[in-house]
Amino acid sequence: MLRHITRPKAKVIWSRFSLPRLDGSFSKYSNLVSSPIKIKDYNSSYISIEFQDSDGSNVTNFSNFFLRDSCSLHNISIDPSSGQKLFTTGKIPTDIKPAKEPLIVQSENGDFFLKIQWDEVGLIGKESLYSADFLKKYSVFEKRRRGKVFYQDKLFWDHQAISKASQEINFNYKDYMDNENDFFCALKSINKYGLCFINNIPQQLFNSGSSNEWFIEKIANRIGYIRETFYGKLFDVKSIPDAKNIAYTNNFLPLHMDLLYYEAPPGLQLLHSIKNKTFGGENIFADSFHAATYIKEKDPQAFLALTTIPIAYQYHNDGEFYYYERPLIVEHDTVDYSTGSQIIKEVNYSPPFQAPFESGSVVEGKGDLLKDYIRGIKLFENFINDPTNQYQLKMQENSCVIFDNRRVLHSRNAFEYGESKDQQERWLKGCYLDTDTFMSRLRVYHEKLN
Ligand SMILES: [Fe+2]
Structure with a gap:
């Protein structure tokens, strides 16, 4: 209404x-x-x-x-x-x-x-x-969209920039939940950097029967409705035998985004670190928008190929068959008035869920474009895998990361189990929110508090 x-x-x-x-x-x-x-x-x-x-x-x-x-x-x-x-x-x-x-x-x-x-x-x-x-x-062009899109407030980061922003991206659970201003700052940080952390969450009780006693649900509902997927409303990231998803093993997990085989992948992902005393298993994040702007400047032909050739993503397992094709980089049809260049809308990178290319499987006069594409994807991967462009941390127990799944890539180092009971379990509880839900809350708080 x-x-x-x-x-x-x-x-x-x-x-x-x-x-x-x-x-x-x-x-x-x-x-x-x-x-x-x-x-x-x-x-x-x-x-x-x-x-x-x-x-x-x-x-x-x-x-x-x-x-x-x-x-x-x-x-x-x-x-x-x-x-x-x-x-x-x-x-x-x-x-x-x-x-x-x-x-x-x-x-x-x-x-x-x-x-x-x-x-x-x-x-x-x-x-x-x-x-x-x-x-x-x-x-005035830029005023028409003010308070609606917030693209101008985004800051593309590397390791140094995100490390300096520590104060801006870390929040106390109580402040996030109870203080309107802190909550608005958290929303702005998610828009600006593509991620923020909610810390000092009360100890999660494990034997609660009711899902509304999960702290991650409270954190998500502060923004809006949870996006349910075939993983459920809330999901557990735990190591399990014969996992259908490599996230559920203790192997290294390369940088990726989630659910790109959906027509509308979720905008935000939340991961609540409940048990994390195993050895290793650090979380790594990288700003794909920064990588995309770097390629656009360095090799415009390669950038064009990355916005043109679709990548096929699929999940064909466990009684499900999801499939969608999307180019690595998608731009908005509008331009950034301050630079005159097109605004990046989303990046789509999830190697573990890639299916064979539909376009490019047969050379049909697209030879040069494919060469441009290969050059571009190498530039992209070199950029995001360079530690100087990454943010790595071992998530503390009772903290939760919220990140923009259409912009920020996430990854996890391999981990090993220790001797003690505490060291034998790694447990993150997760859920998703749609971009629409997040943007609506950001606009409302912008109207209310800005
Ligand atoms: Fe993931």
Whole structure:
């Protein structure tokens, strides 16, 4: 459910401007002195708004189509209780334009609005209002997505950078659970570095019958709903005989991501270290986005091949047959406004679950692309396996790592059992969350606390 959107009560205090006619002619007009927005022009294509604020003065031409589509007229364009749209974009007339001169109006609480009466059947006599804040937000590319995607806050790291961020990525369980600000900081760290650690979790009781007594569930539910998979809602990472997954052996586990054979792999993975006194078994993490940007800069042709040739991933075992193809690197269709280059959306690397390539099995004029691909994957693997680009630690018992499974690669050193009872068991409890669930919580806390 969307939150209730309140339509402001607007009063035209005064705002008769002498404005251009629909044929585009222009004549002199006066303005509301204190208004941060002024109408410079309007015609059959757009309405030209001049902004005057601390950023200086600039003019944006908003298309009539965009403004009509963004209309929030209650019971006509937007349902007032759900905030959901009541019309489809396809219903907007191709030649939509104001039926009469648009105006700047001021609400009783002093906010300024652009007021338009559209020449659309069904809207005759109705007034669409657009706040100065809304117009300002949509006039600047980077502001439109602020509070929604948080890409600008990501920091690609190597060993040195993540080691320096120790304070930023470590949280006390109690603070994470009880303090709104600490919890928000943990969410921001997951977005920024792709991982954080929750420490000093109370001792887990092992004979609890009810799953809601698992601390990992409490940590996950603080963010949102757990993503259930064929491993269950919660899963155990323990060594077992004849394991169907190499994670359940005591062998070295290479850097990888989980569940890439799903159409929508989970966004976050949580691992709660309950017993970890065996010898070795350190966890290793690496930032794949850093590796991808490195390749893009060093060898653009190889980078292109890595975004083009799909890798087949599968889990064909134990009565299951999951299968999905995806390239190593996937970019967003939008660009980072500060660098002008495309934003990396996700990386897909999980060698243990790779199936034979579907594309590239037969050479069909793709020879060069395959060579580029092989060069690229070598660059990628050399980068992520270089200890100067890794973060390695032996997870303390009663701590939990939360990491971005679409960005941060994880691995585990081999481990050996010792003599004592404590040294004969390694037990991590895990679960997943979807990216949507995490991003929703991050946006909500950004609105609430930023
Ligand atoms: Fe894994």
